[in-house]
Amino acid sequence: MGSDDSIGGQVGELALVKYIRDEFGAGLLKDLTIGIGDDAAVLKVGGRNLLISADTMCEGVHFDLAFATAYQVGFKLVSVNVSDIYAMGGAPEWFLLTTSLSSGTSATSATSDRFAREFLSGVKAALNLYGAALIGGDVTSSRSGIVLTGIVLGGAKSPISRKGARAGDKIYVSGVLGDSACGLELLKKIMAPVAPEKDDGPNKPLPWEIMRPLITRHLMPKVIQQDFGTATVSAMMDISDGLSLDLRRLCQESGVGAAIYENNIPMSAQMTTAAGFLNKDPLKFSLCGGEDYEYLFTSADKIDTAHYIGDITDSGLVFIGKDGRQMDLMDCGYEHFKT
Template structure:
């Protein structure tokens, strides 16, 4: 069914059947769709945190790469991951979507169904937004609001020399999936399906972050969206420190290694610079690193790895042969130098 057959308000009515109407719920939203703005009651004695991310067709995704439901899931997931990076809990999302005329109603409904599936998992309410026409392509812009106890608020600033660097999960899987998709359908068919899923359906590490900050031993935290090397540089810059990464300790899945071999790529570089892992990068007091790792694993079952240490200045990579080389801060950038 074409969008012109239902019109803007007909589309909104259909979407409200997926994400809910005016009523309130435990997210703190007491007034949902139907008015000019949503109503939200913030939790007592907490700071609010807010984030926004945009996905633009042919920049962040191609429709041939993933289903409409997966696109909706991913669009919301990257925002929830930012709230996790602050140690917070997400409450509600505002979704703005620009859609071109050839897009079907069913495709848009699939996007919202994917978002709603993830939102329900984390108790998040899609409380409103905007729907507009695009002259070409599809753009999704999502704002998520969450909250965090003041004593548990995590930032990129605060890492201290001697702190150990910890990551959740494995790195490079999403980049391997992306490179396979870029190489074409035949290449994508040959790589392990899990790397494609890592790219299409990232998992926000909200529970992992909440467990970590509850220990009080996390000195800096962020999610890994632009590659481990680039995001570590962000922590170093904001904290006024340096760092050393141990290349041999960076967790790489067998699926990532397999995909990299088939694509003739270096799996370590996928982890360092590929991006879109949406795992957590934590700086942790060295005497309490076991406590933090145990808290994450006991709460979620997610694996963790110590991958390096904060140092007073300079960023370097320790290679398996014992040599040290400068660690480039290169990661994904929207406006790279020519």
């Protein structure tokens, strides 16, 4: 660590992760085949590849109980963890859960038992959906806010890391981008819990059929294992912090560059309609929004089950607009500690 305050609040999450990786990466276990810096760690155990990943959700950072229910928070916690396993080409098997609940917050003080039950009901529904089992964890109190951590374990025949992209590979995403970020902006307008899983929602500020898929993507993302057919995937990660930032991460890990085409970025009709109402740029939602939990991957093969958005190059990050003009890829995305 130098004198430029290279970790913590002055620079951000990426600098902190790099510092941790530099400090601890040299002590890798002999059975560890993929370590710090990917969506999941991979250990060779008993002749199989064991995948392990962890994600934390904090009240006020990852969820707001002003417009999210306990059930939705529980469901989302499992989904964001499972997404990391799918991003490595694996399948989830086991789940560990740590909950730190505060009895002093207005959201939970009088109904802490109800919150816990509804939260666990959401966790159970998601685990059933993904075919994973809860096997342990921890329960503690919190002096300020709710903190929830999931640890997911799974297996993969051939794990896919972020490091294999090569110049000439095509860049793909598994689905439309920007829906979650747009859904969050709509929830900020509504400022009340809604239950899209029960088809329970208002028709303001937009018709419910427009808002429902966007709000659902933010509150209760359902992650789907990507089908590659017979294609070989060279690198992959999930899109959790925005396409622009996550593409930078994949390129940095692989030591390559990228060129992506505005015309090829997939956006839903509902998102573009809602973005217009919100007076927001739908492209910025797609590039910078985060929490899409789709998959960004590269391959030398043509893959018809995904959206081709660009190509891996030797260096640089280029964005090619609808008019054919080339510019630097927008430097944006969600990064902790940055304001």
